Amino acid sequence: MGREGDSRSATFDDTRVVEHSMKGFVFEGQTPFEGRVKWVRSFEDVAGVDEDTLVLLKQCSKEVAIQALVRCRCAINLTQAFTAHIQNGRVSATPYAVWSEWTDCDEPLEGDYARISIFSTPCEEWTSDPLRDVPPVPADSGVLATKGGKAAGLLLLKNALGRLKLTAYVPHFIAIEIPTILQWLSAATGADSLDDAYSMMACKDDDIGKIERAFEQLASAWIDEHLASTEAASGCQRWAVRSSADVEDGQKDSMSGTFDSKLDVDRDGLPAAIRCVVWSLFGKEAQLRSGNARMAVVIQQMVVRPRMAGCVFIPHQADSSVFVLEGQIGRDANDLMNGTTDADVCAFAVDRGGSAAVTKLMMNDNHDERTRVMIQGMMETISRQALALYFAMGRGDMEFAVDEHGGIAWLQARALRSVVEVLDLNGYHRAAFTYLRSLAFNVALSNCIPPVAFRVLDGPGLQEFGYTHGIRRRDFEFH
Missing domain, CATH: 3.30.470 (D-amino Acid Aminotransferase; Chain A, domain 1)
Structure with a gap:
C-alpha cells in the first residue's frame, strides 16, 4: 500500500497510488507506467512478479530479466548503462523504459502502487540527420570456413585499422582452425561426425572424463608447437580464449552468448579453457540455435590493467x-x-x-x-x-x-542486419529461455533494426509467428 499522508499520493480504484517522475526513454508502451512496485535483482525476486507488477530492474542478469519481463505488467531498467538496456532489453509486448534519473528525489518503495511519469532526455546538440546507412562488409568465406566468424571479424578489424592508418591495434591472436578441432574431437571421442560426438557428450558416464583428458592433451601439444613464437612476439602471459564458430558474428546473427569464452587464462590453463569453449558447441542453446555449427577457437592477448x-x-x-x-x-x-x-x-x-x-x-x-x-x-x-x-x-x-x-x-x-531464427517448439525448457533471452535482448536493439520475426519449427513445416506471439506461446506451454 502507499504511504499515508504522502503529498504525491492519489486515490485510484480504492488503491493508494504514489506518484513519481523520472527522466529516461520509453522503448515500448506509453508514459506513465503504473503497477505494484517490485525491485528485481535476482531469481528470488521474480517469484513475486505477476501481471499487476511494475518491475524495476537493477543490475540483474539477462536470465533474471527475461523471466521478470515475460510475467510483469511493465518494466523500467534502472541500471546506468545503455549496454545493460540492450542486453537486458525487453519483450516486445511489455511496456519497457530505461531510467536516467529521478526528478522527485524519492525512489519507489517495494509494494507501493506507483504511477511513474517518464520524460525523455534528448541531448540538445543531437542533429536530426541520421547516420549514413553503411552496408555490412561480409567476412571472407574462406576465412569463415577455416577460422570461424570471430577470427574473420578480427582480421577485418586489423585490415581496416591498417588502411585507415589509425593509432590503434587488434591484440595479437592465433586461431585453432575448424579442421584441427574436428580432428581432435574425432581422435578424443572416436566419433566419425559431430552428431556422433554430441551423442557421446550427452551420455554422463565415466568415458566423458577420458574424452576430456584426451582432448586437452591434443590441445596442449598444439600449444607447445604453435604458441611459443606468439608469446615471444607479444610478451603475453595472460590470454582470452574465445569461440569462433562458423555461425558467429555473421550478417544475420551474432550468436552472442551462445558459446563460452574464458578470460585472463595463463599458459597452464589454456588446454582446459580451449576444451570448455569447444564443449559449448554441444550445449543445449547451441544445439537449439544452430545444431550444425562447427567450432574454431581464438587465443588472444589479454589487455591487462586497462585504463x-x-x-x-x-x-x-x-x-x-x-x-x-x-x-x-x-x-x-x-x-x-x-x-x-x-x-x-x-x-x-x-x-x-x-x-x-x-x-x-x-x-x-x-x-x-x-x-x-x-x-x-x-x-x-x-x-x-x-x-x-x-x-x-x-x-x-x-x-x-x-x-x-x-x-x-x-x-x-x-554486424547484425536481419535475423530469422528457427526454434524447435519441443525444445528443452531452460535452453528455450536462454534462446529467447538472446533473441529478445541483443539482436534488434543493438543494431537498431525492427523487432524481429522468427520461425517456429512445428510439425512437418515452418510456420511464421510474430516476435511476441512466439515468446508468449512458449511461456504458456512451459508454464
Missing part, C-alpha cells in the same frame, strides 16, 4: 543521428557486457562531416579533475576511430579497451 574498456553502438537505438559509447574505468568490461553493472562513463557522439564529435559526456562522481580530463580525451579519440571503422566495415557493434599506456585496442566488431 578503460567498453563498447560502442552505432547508431543509437533511440536516435539514429547519434551513437553511444560506454566504459568501465580501470577494469575490463565483462560485467558491463553482462548487464550486471553500471557504466562508469557514457558518451554520445554525432557525425560531423565524417568525423565524430562528442556532444554529451556523463561519468560518475568518483573521479578527480585530472582523470575526468583523461576520460574526455579517450572518449573523443575512441568515438572518432569507431565512426571511421563503421564507415570502413559496416559494423557498428564494437568492443574496445584502453591499455595502461593509453593505446586503444579493438577487440570485436559485429
Whole structure:
C-alpha cells in the first residue's frame, strides 16, 4: 500500500497510488507506467512478479530479466548503462523504459502502487540527420570456413585499422582452425561426425572424463608447437580464449552468448579453457540455435590493467543521428557486457562531416579533475576511430579497451542486419529461455533494426509467428 499522508499520493480504484517522475526513454508502451512496485535483482525476486507488477530492474542478469519481463505488467531498467538496456532489453509486448534519473528525489518503495511519469532526455546538440546507412562488409568465406566468424571479424578489424592508418591495434591472436578441432574431437571421442560426438557428450558416464583428458592433451601439444613464437612476439602471459564458430558474428546473427569464452587464462590453463569453449558447441542453446555449427577457437592477448574498456553502438537505438559509447574505468568490461553493472562513463557522439564529435559526456562522481580530463580525451579519440571503422566495415557493434599506456585496442566488431531464427517448439525448457533471452535482448536493439520475426519449427513445416506471439506461446506451454 502507499504511504499515508504522502503529498504525491492519489486515490485510484480504492488503491493508494504514489506518484513519481523520472527522466529516461520509453522503448515500448506509453508514459506513465503504473503497477505494484517490485525491485528485481535476482531469481528470488521474480517469484513475486505477476501481471499487476511494475518491475524495476537493477543490475540483474539477462536470465533474471527475461523471466521478470515475460510475467510483469511493465518494466523500467534502472541500471546506468545503455549496454545493460540492450542486453537486458525487453519483450516486445511489455511496456519497457530505461531510467536516467529521478526528478522527485524519492525512489519507489517495494509494494507501493506507483504511477511513474517518464520524460525523455534528448541531448540538445543531437542533429536530426541520421547516420549514413553503411552496408555490412561480409567476412571472407574462406576465412569463415577455416577460422570461424570471430577470427574473420578480427582480421577485418586489423585490415581496416591498417588502411585507415589509425593509432590503434587488434591484440595479437592465433586461431585453432575448424579442421584441427574436428580432428581432435574425432581422435578424443572416436566419433566419425559431430552428431556422433554430441551423442557421446550427452551420455554422463565415466568415458566423458577420458574424452576430456584426451582432448586437452591434443590441445596442449598444439600449444607447445604453435604458441611459443606468439608469446615471444607479444610478451603475453595472460590470454582470452574465445569461440569462433562458423555461425558467429555473421550478417544475420551474432550468436552472442551462445558459446563460452574464458578470460585472463595463463599458459597452464589454456588446454582446459580451449576444451570448455569447444564443449559449448554441444550445449543445449547451441544445439537449439544452430545444431550444425562447427567450432574454431581464438587465443588472444589479454589487455591487462586497462585504463578503460567498453563498447560502442552505432547508431543509437533511440536516435539514429547519434551513437553511444560506454566504459568501465580501470577494469575490463565483462560485467558491463553482462548487464550486471553500471557504466562508469557514457558518451554520445554525432557525425560531423565524417568525423565524430562528442556532444554529451556523463561519468560518475568518483573521479578527480585530472582523470575526468583523461576520460574526455579517450572518449573523443575512441568515438572518432569507431565512426571511421563503421564507415570502413559496416559494423557498428564494437568492443574496445584502453591499455595502461593509453593505446586503444579493438577487440570485436559485429554486424547484425536481419535475423530469422528457427526454434524447435519441443525444445528443452531452460535452453528455450536462454534462446529467447538472446533473441529478445541483443539482436534488434543493438543494431537498431525492427523487432524481429522468427520461425517456429512445428510439425512437418515452418510456420511464421510474430516476435511476441512466439515468446508468449512458449511461456504458456512451459508454464
